[in-house]
Amino acid sequence: MTTPTGTNPENGSYVMAIDQGTTSTRAVVIDHSGQPLGSGQKEHEQILPRAGWVEHDAKEIWRNTREVVGLALADANINRHSLAAVGITNQRETTVVWDRHTGEPIHNAVVWQDTRTQEICDRLAGDAGAEKYKDRTGLPLATYFAGPKVRWILDAVDGAQERAEAGDLLFGTMDTWLVWNMTGGPDGGRHVTDVTNASRTLLMNIDTLDWNAEICADMDIPTSMLPEIRSSSEVYGHGHKQGLLIDTPITGILGDQQAATFGQACFTPGQGKNTYGTGNFMLMNTGTEAVRSDNGLLTTVAYKLGEQDTVYALEGAVAVTGSLIQWLRDNLGLIADAAESETKAKKVDDNGGAYVVPAFSGLFAPYWKHDARGVLVGLTRYVNQNHICRAALESVAFQSAEVVGAMNDDSGKDLTELKVDGGMVVNETLMQFQADLLGVDVVRPQVIETTAMGAAYAAGLAVGFWASTDDVVANWAEDKRWSPQIDRDAAARKLRLWKKAVTRAFDWVDEDVAAEAAS
């Protein structure tokens, strides 16, 4: 039990991580051995104005952040004096533009899943060629990333371009928005981001880690509205007097998938993890080299600790996995909760020949086909709802198996085991099927809060709370391992049928469908 005095022996004994995710915001208090001590969580509204558009209210997210910080402190039974540092991790790419004088966003945040910028991407590809973007930024020119979203907001809001050019508007991903508000907002808030988040904007040169002036000019984005790019682990500022974390040093920022990679202790080239959440994101550490992919993977920054060398990763981003299970629940009413997807899937031995390809916002890795849409194929009278639940879970594993295939091809090495985390890894049927498909062990750590752990470690390393990444490795422990149980020919046949199903999703959005969606 702690008391709010300046002399408490527990002062500085913990680190807090704030995890600002797609569906909710969490704060977690973590101790030196890497154990979560207390947490708070709050969901925010998903604003869906039309097909393909997804928005968040950035002010709601800031309110929720303050609330969950209070909840986590209370749950851990500590006060802010017990915190040595706070780290931020966040849904990446989601874009906010706000007025630097008032702190008011000029539009709802445009979320990473949102596809409204397709026309902007097409125009940019027509002007300069998509290859230029891949060469400079390591990314395909796609609606997923932040730069085109900034362009869209500046076009959509009356007078925004002029205000941006006059230096009155600021851009940020969620890390930037939160740090600016936490450190004072209009009253001296720090306008910063870290290299991992900046590497998702399509505006940063992946080799020099600077904003690329030519690309910013192509998108007509004034560089005055861009945050300063900093490392992932250093002092960015301190909590402002109006917040709950007054004077607490803010010392870690990592995009959420990079944070999970860090929390899974993937510090050696070749090590990687796969996170099963709203979408699936696999990252493999490629060391200090920014490897370009020939197979639809993204080149991204994994982390940069202070002045140390930048560590890069290859990433396979899959847009729809856990959100398919939400869709079975909310749109089809097939299941009452996510866990029932497993109960139903276990009632049948296989998918009955059915395949679900959840290309709800096109297909991300390894295909990058924006004009694909979801399909359910292989239907016969035999197929029932249990088969569909199984097919939905299998689609999650199939999509990740294709990403692993791309990683193996790009790196020239075969994956030896897969570290997993995220909300879906409690689903044992899915984990077993993943091991069966890949032919390698799937391994779950004891603490599956890897995202929060990663942000906490980045923050704690900056203030000497942990001495080095060796402490992170020492704190990591295995919980459960699934080994392959089917032969490789059977796995290859399943994957072949999946790939056939995927081709049925291609090329759905023609001009008529696009015009209808836009009207």
Ligand SMILES: Nc1ncnc2c1ncn2[C@@H]1O[C@H](COP(=O)(O)OP(=O)(O)O)[C@@H](O)[C@H]1O
């Ligand atoms: N038992 C389960 N089986 C299948 N999917 C699940 C299960 N439990 C949770 N999920 C899915 O996991 C996702 C939540 O994971 P989480 O890592 O919290 O997501 P995020 O961080 O992207 O918000 C939801 O999309 C939910 O549908």
Ligand SMILES: O=P(O)(O)OC[C@H](O)CO
């Ligand atoms: O918030 P999550 O866990 O769905 O992650 C979102 C990713 O960062 C998008 O790139």
